[in-house]
Amino acid sequence: MMNSKTYFVNSKTYSAPTEPVRDTVGAIMWDRPVVLPPLARINEAIERLRQVGLPHPSMNSCYVVAEDYTLLGVLGLRDMLLTRGGVRVEAAMTRPFATIQPEDDQELAAQLMEAFDLLELPVVDKDNRLVGVVTADEAMGVLQEEATEDMEMMAAITPSERPYLDTPVWRIFASRIPWLLLLMLSAAFTGAIIQHFEAALAAQVALTAFIPMLMDTGGNCGSQSSVTVIRGLSLGQIRFGDWLRVLWKELRVGLLCGASLAAVNLLRLTLLTAVSPAVAATVSLTLAVTVLAAKLVGCCLPILAKRLGLDPAVMASPFITTLVDAVSLLAYFGMASLLLGV
Amino acid sequence: MMNSKTYFVNSKTYSAPTEPVRDTVGAIMWDRPVVLPPLARINEAIERLRQVGLPHPSMNSCYVVAEDYTLLGVLGLRDMLLTRGGVRVEAAMTRPFATIQPEDDQELAAQLMEAFDLLELPVVDKDNRLVGVVTADEAMGVLQEEATEDMEMMAAITPSERPYLDTPVWRIFASRIPWLLLLMLSAAFTGAIIQHFEAALAAQVALTAFIPMLMDTGGNCGSQSSVTVIRGLSLGQIRFGDWLRVLWKELRVGLLCGASLAAVNLLRLTLLTAVSPAVAATVSLTLAVTVLAAKLVGCCLPILAKRLGLDPAVMASPFITTLVDAVSLLAYFGMASLLLGV
Numbered sequence: 173m174m175n176s177k178t179y180f181v182n183s184k185t186y187s188a189p190t191e192p193v194r195d196t197v198g199a200i201m202w203d204r205p206v207v208l209p210p211l212a213r214i215n216e217a218i219e220r221l222r223q224v225g226l227p228h229p230s231m232n233s234c235y236v237v238a239e240d241y242t243l244l245g246v247l248g249l250r251d252m253l254l255t256r257g258g259v260r261v262e263a264a265m266t267r268p269f270a271t272i273q274p275e276d277d278q279e280l281a282a283q284l285m286e287a288f289d290l291l292e293l294p295v296v297d298k299d300n301r302l303v304g305v306v307t308a309d310e311a312m313g314v315l316q317e318e319a320t321e322d323m324e325m326m327a328a329i330t331p332s333e334r335p336y337l338d339t340p341v342w343r344i345f346a347s348r349i350p351w352l353l354l355l356m357l358s359a360a361f362t363g364a365i366i367q368h369f370e371a372a373l374a375a376q377v378a379l380t381a382f383i384p385m386l387m388d389t390g391g392n393c394g395s396q397s398s399v400t401v402i403r404g405l406s407l408g409q410i411r412f413g414d415w416l417r418v419l420w421k422e423l424r425v426g427l428l429c430g431a432s433l434a435a436v437n438l439l440r441l442t443l444l445t446a447v448s449p450a451v452a453a454t455v456s457l458t459l460a461v462t463v464l465a466a467k468l469v470g471c472c473l474p475i476l477a478k479r480l481g482l483d484p485a486v487m488a489s490p491f492i493t494t495l496v497d498a499v500s501l502l503a504y505f506g507m508a509s510l511l512l513g514v
Numbered sequence: 515m516m517n518s519k520t521y522f523v524n525s526k527t528y529s530a531p532t533e534p535v536r537d538t539v540g541a542i543m544w545d546r547p548v549v550l551p552p553l554a555r556i557n558e559a560i561e562r563l564r565q566v567g568l569p570h571p572s573m574n575s576c577y578v579v580a581e582d583y584t585l586l587g588v589l590g591l592r593d594m595l596l597t598r599g600g601v602r603v604e605a606a607m608t609r610p611f612a613t614i615q616p617e618d619d620q621e622l623a624a625q626l627m628e629a630f631d632l633l634e635l636p637v638v639d640k641d642n643r644l645v646g647v648v649t650a651d652e653a654m655g656v657l658q659e660e661a662t663e664d665m666e667m668m669a670a671i672t673p674s675e676r677p678y679l680d681t682p683v684w685r686i687f688a689s690r691i692p693w694l695l696l697l698m699l700s701a702a703f704t705g706a707i708i709q710h711f712e713a714a715l716a717a718q719v720a721l722t723a724f725i726p727m728l729m730d731t732g733g734n735c736g737s738q739s740s741v742t743v744i745r746g747l748s749l750g751q752i753r754f755g756d757w758l759r760v761l762w763k764e765l766r767v768g769l770l771c772g773a774s775l776a777a778v779n780l781l782r783l784t785l786l787t788a789v790s791p792a793v794a795a796t797v798s799l800t801l802a803v804t805v806l807a808a809k810l811v812g813c814c815l816p817i818l819a820k821r822l823g824l825d826p827a828v829m830a831s832p833f834i835t836t837l838v839d840a841v842s843l844l845a846y847f848g849m850a851s852l853l854l855g856v
Binding site: 221222225252253285286290291311313315319329336341342348349367383384389391392398402425440463494497 | 560590594596627632651653655690695697704716722725731733734756760770771774782836843
């Protein structure tokens with residue numbers, strides 16, 4: 173299910189992320205908030221509270237609704253305490269700072285509450301009728317869960333909500349093996365590239381020694397970019413519309429990183445090893461290309477995933493590693509044929 | 515600065531993580547909570563509130579203190595509203611569910627509040643005198659920041675608190691390049707292993723094609739384990755004392771994953787490629803060893819880091835990848851000399 177609705181937040185408009193909604197607001201909201209009619213007086217409201225009580229321990233507001241439950245305003249317990257008893261509820265209440273709908277993603281609710289320091293967020297249906305309230309203690313739980321889920325997906329694990337020590341071995345196995353299989357089989361692709369250039373490697377066995385370094389550095393550069401972008405998307409600091417700015421930034425960071433690493437590598441190979449200058453140049457140039465490619469792939473894939481309605485975190489390091497490995501090897505053998513004539 | 519104090523939480527005792535304290539509770543607490551004397555009556559307390567107001571928008575409790583500010587109890591606004599005016603504050607107040615000290619880590623405060631659904635957490639000095647209160651809106655911010663920091667460290671980035679798009683290119687570069695350099699130079703180690711076995715590779719060039727697959731799978735297995743353990747440590751679901759349980763669990767998961775991946779790989783190489791059975795066996799056995807080693811290294815390193823007072827997240831994927839690469843290559847060449855006689 174996709175949604176890209178907009179929310180009215182203190183005269184600013186917020187869009188729900190276009191992501192599949194797994195855990196909805198409806199599942200975590202408290203559906204029996206204390207409601208008050210707008211024309212009641214504060215001392216009548218307090219009397220009502222004394223009768224019905226405040227069943228939810230984390231709620232410190234009452235909600236002012238019309239007869240059809242249309243949400244009119246919020247009245248904090250603090251306002252009830254500090255306002256004279258004869259004042260009408262509608263004169264003491266404030267407008268809700270933000271509202272959300274029950275079918276929205278829990279993560280959006282938690283992000284709004286975190287960003288705007290809200291302890292309660294009213295949930296309304298399409299006709300603005302109050303159906304529940306999300307409390308800050310639920311929001312804290314959602315923030316923790318979502319962060320855990322993102323980390324698990326970044327590490328190629330199917331997210332689970334059970335604590336590690338309570339999860340049976342076969343379940344941990346089941347959450348990890350599909351990704352490992354998929355990634356192992358996709359690495360057959362890099363194997364095929366190496367096989368294709370077997371003759372070149374046989375002629376220049378020295379080249380083999382640098383394959384792990386090239387691939388690891390590419391993987392590290394790619395996950396630096398992807399994790400930065402994934403977290404930025406998830407915190408709402410990066411939006412799809414920013415893709416050109418992100419690309420331009422990563423291009424420059426990639427050039428700086430690529431140039432620095434290539435220079436250090438060239439120095440090390442020339443001064444500290446017996447490698448021929450041509451091989452040193454081949455490795456260093458490939459390194460620069462790999463770093464740049466890794467940075468660009470690393471920032472683009474999560475943004476693209478977001479655009480396609482997928483969770484950006486699934487596009488993290490392992491997939492990027494496989495892709496960058498292929499680019500890196502092709503660049504390596506290309507450079508080798510150019511500079512070494514193999 | 516290290517601390518391993520214990521906290522009194524509803525008759526349970528909690529230990530602060532033995533981690534360097536970067537961001538203290540003192541920096542986020544609100545230091546002017548509304549205080550009440552224990553012998554005041556509820557209607558006097560309400561009168562006092564009307565005079566002083568409730569300056570912090572996210573606070574819905576008053577704190578009952580003795581003359582020397584020793585914390586005696588908490589009185590929520592809800593209790594003030596629902597209790598008869600003549601009752602004394604000390605009869606209506608509740609004991610604080612948990613307290614924390616100003617020099618403690620913000621993360622511990624946020625974790626306690628999240629775990630026990632607390633909207634406010636009183637901060638006391640060594641003599642139990644009230645010095646401030648942490649509110650849920652601050653706790654939500656801390657949870658988000660700490661998760662971001664962990665993700666950045668897992669991806670070998672020096673954490674920064676600035677949003678990505680507002681961070682200048684050179685600063686992003688500076689937060690990434692030291693780790694890339696360190697990891698690139700440590701990969702020289704794996705390069706040296708390959709160089710050492712150059713003769714074996716020259717004799718069996720087919721072996722080279724499987725190096726990327728072995729190394730990537732090892733890296734993926736290692737980060738699955740390390741990220742799971744790092745997050746478990748950070749959520750307080752895993753403690754240092756659990757290391758043996760974690761190791762035993764990862765050992766079994768590692769055996770299952772290793773056996774499955776080796777079996778699939780053996781089938782693929784035998785049925786779909788022209789690789790000799792001896793090479794297929796060498797690659798598959800190395801794969802099983804690599805997976806097991808990666809799982810064990812991946813779970814041990816973060817726990818060890820925690821024990822040494824380091825942040826477990828710095829021990830994540832990249833370091834583990836380098837270590838597992840070395841183990842994997844040594845196993846590979848060992849198997850090759852055993853099974854292929856190279």
